[in-house]
Amino acid sequence: MQVKIFGVRGCLFGIANMILVKRLRERLYSTLLLQDISFFDSETVGGLTSRLGSDCQQVSRVIGNDLNLILRNVLQGSGALIYLLILSLPLGLCVLAICISLSTMMLIYGQYQKKSAKLIQEFTASANDVAQETLSLMRTVRVYGTEKQELGRYKQWLDKLAGISLRQSAAYGFWNFGFNTLYHSTQVIAVLIGGMSILSGHITAEQLTKFILYSEWLIYSTWWVGDNLSSLMQSIGASEKVFNLIDLSASDQFTVKGLKLQKLMGRIEFDDVSFHYPSRKEVPVLQHFNLKVPPGEVVAIVGLSGSGKSTVVNLLLRLYEPTNGEILIDGYPMKELNVRWLRERIGYVGQEPRLFRMDISSNIKYGCPRDISQQDVEWAAKQAFAHDFISSLPNGYQTLVDDDLLSGGQKQRIAIARAILRDPSILILDEATSALDAESEHNVKGVLRAVQSDLQARRTVIVIAHRLSTIQTADRIIVMDGGKIVEMGNHTELLRKDGLYARLIRRQADAVA
Numbered sequence: 311m312q313v314k315i316f317g318v319r320g321c322l323f324g325i326a327n328m329i330l331v332k333r334l335r336e337r338l339y340s341t342l343l344l345q346d347i348s349f350f351d352s353e354t355v356g357g358l359t360s361r362l363g364s365d366c367q368q369v370s371r372v373i374g375n376d377l378n379l380i381l382r383n384v385l386q387g388s389g390a391l392i393y394l395l396i397l398s399l400p401l402g403l404c405v406l407a408i409c410i411s412l413s414t415m416m417l418i419y420g421q422y423q424k425k426s427a428k429l430i431q432e433f434t435a436s437a438n439d440v441a442q443e444t445l446s447l448m449r450t451v452r453v454y455g456t457e458k459q460e461l462g463r464y465k466q467w468l469d470k471l472a473g474i475s476l477r478q479s480a481a482y483g484f485w486n487f488g489f490n491t492l493y494h495s496t497q498v499i500a501v502l503i504g505g506m507s508i509l510s511g512h513i514t515a516e517q518l519t520k521f522i523l524y525s526e527w528l529i530y531s532t533w534w535v536g537d538n539l540s541s542l543m544q545s546i547g548a549s550e551k552v553f554n555l556i557d558l559s560a561s562d563q564f565t566v567k568g569l570k571l572q573k574l575m576g577r578i579e580f581d582d583v584s585f586h587y588p589s590r591k592e593v594p595v596l597q598h599f600n601l602k603v604p605p606g607e608v609v610a611i612v613g614l615s616g617s618g619k620s621t622v623v624n625l626l627l628r629l630y631e632p633t634n635g636e637i638l639i640d641g642y643p644m645k646e647l648n649v650r651w652l653r654e655r656i657g658y659v660g661q662e663p664r665l666f667r668m669d670i671s672s673n674i675k676y677g678c679p680r681d682i683s684q685q686d687v688e689w690a691a692k693q694a695f696a697h698d699f700i701s702s703l704p705n706g707y708q709t710l711v712d713d714d715l716l717s718g719g720q721k722q723r724i725a726i727a728r729a730i731l732r733d734p735s736i737l738i739l740d741e742a743t744s745a746l747d748a749e750s751e752h753n754v755k756g757v758l759r760a761v762q763s764d765l766q767a768r769r770t771v772i773v774i775a776h777r778l779s780t781i782q783t784a785d786r787i788i789v790m791d792g793g794k795i796v797e798m799g800n801h802t803e804l805l806r807k808d809g810l811y812a813r814l815i816r817r818q819a820d821a822v823a
């Protein structure tokens with residue numbers, strides 16, 4: 311019967327735990343997805359994934375298991391204590407004093423467990439980070455033959471984890487030793503004092519037996535509470551970060567409704583914008599940046615590496631908020647517009663796009679707010695010069711995207727198709743800087759040509775170019791240096807000026823020669 315009850319209880323707890331872990335993970339994940347991008351600059355991927363994984367599991371253990379066991383043992387122990395006090399007040403108080411010593415020990419031990427759990431959590435996250443980084447950069451590791459160093463880096467965290475576990479085991483040993491000493495001394499004291507009390511006729515042998523049994527019961531309940539409390543403290547240590555994360559409020563972008571205009575024309579205005587990244591407050595990245603882009607203009611941004619070109623785009627995508635000044639879209643402060651509505655009307659192709667592990671067709675459709683047919687997908691792929699290579703793959707558009715399967719240029723073409731499919735009013739292209747420059751240049755040039763020749767669907771285009779030959783046909787070229795615009799004009803005007811742009815052009819020509 312008891313076995314059956316325990317079986318049912320275990321099963322119910324199993325189900326409750328499963329539901330709890332699921333709900334916690336969902337809640338934490340949805341909170342994370344709604345954070346500002348700057349939040350992800352300060353947290354590590356390994357850290358966040360272990361919060362979602364093992365840490366959520368720990369939290370559910372606190373609520374589902376430890377608390378329940380503590381409650382059960384507190385009830386059992388209190389019953390035994392009352393009985394003991396009724397049997398013999400002085401002896402009962404004696405056992406109570408022993409239990410209080412035991413509880414003090416377990417509180418100290420519990421605090422220690424809480425601290426160790428936090429450290430274990432931090433070290434596990436760091437070990438995960440190292441592993442994640444190394445495994446995702448396997449090619450670099452292999453080429454540079456740094457397998458041993460990487461193992462060393464990982465081992466360093468494992469050693470720290472082992473150190474903590476060792477100290478935890480030692481602390482557990484002390485706690486166990488303390489308990490056993492107290493437990494056995496209670497038995498000896500009970501037999502001694504009880505024996506004397508029987509001889510003096512104060513209590514009967516039956517009362518002494520009962521007394522010893524209830525003492526054992528009380529001490530064991532105290533032990534169980536202590537043991538579960540220390541594991542509860544351990545779980546609380548791990549839970550703190552999970553609850554801190556769950557308690558984060560969503561970014562303003564998602565809570566403020568904002569305006570939805572009838573149509574986005576694509577007028578962009580940076581009005582005296584200054585900016586520094588939240589993680590590097592002391593380094594100004596943009597300073598008094600002013601720029602007006604009328605609808606349909608193709609504007610190229612060029613400049614040395616680190617001059618702030620991608621930051622301009624980050625602000626335009628509202629991934630970060632300006633620290634000073636404001637950005638206006640179609641004359642409205644960007645902050646007042648509904649961010650989802652705005653982003654649905656912006657097409658963006660990053661420097662070296664990474665695709666999702668789903669088929670090519672789904673990657674092209676990704677995030678498109680309209681209902682999309684296969685013809686639409688193929689149309690966008692054709693515009694992005696991606697159709698031919700996709701069709702030549704054995705599974706065509708149904709091919710599962712794998713990082714190794716496609717070249718950087720091919721991934722970029724898929725990302726261009728994704729951006730075009732949205733039929734965006736503002737198109738942002740960040741040309742690749744890496745070795746796939748020539749292919750990237752060809753891709754970006756193709757899109758610019760298509761945009762400029764399609765007079766019906768004129769879009770505002772912002773293109774960050776590293777290969778200056780890519781953007782010679784742009785309506786306007788903006789040259790940036792140290793977070794400021796230092797020159798502006800079309801290709802011919804800027805060459806005539808013989809400033810930074812002309813120097814960059816000469817430098818690239820020398821590099822090619």
Ligand SMILES: Nc1ncnc2c1ncn2[C@@H]1O[C@H](COP(=O)(O)OP(=O)(O)OP(=O)(O)O)[C@@H](O)[C@H]1O
Pocket residue numbers: 351587589590595613614615616617618619620621622
């Ligand atoms: N997330 C970030 N957190 C902190 N600093 C950043 C961040 N992103 C960029 N920076 C810094 O801001 C400055 C401008 O970077 P940005 O990427 O805008 O330059 P860029 O002109 O686009 O460079 P590149 O041509 O190499 O892409 C750099 O000093 C860079 O180190």
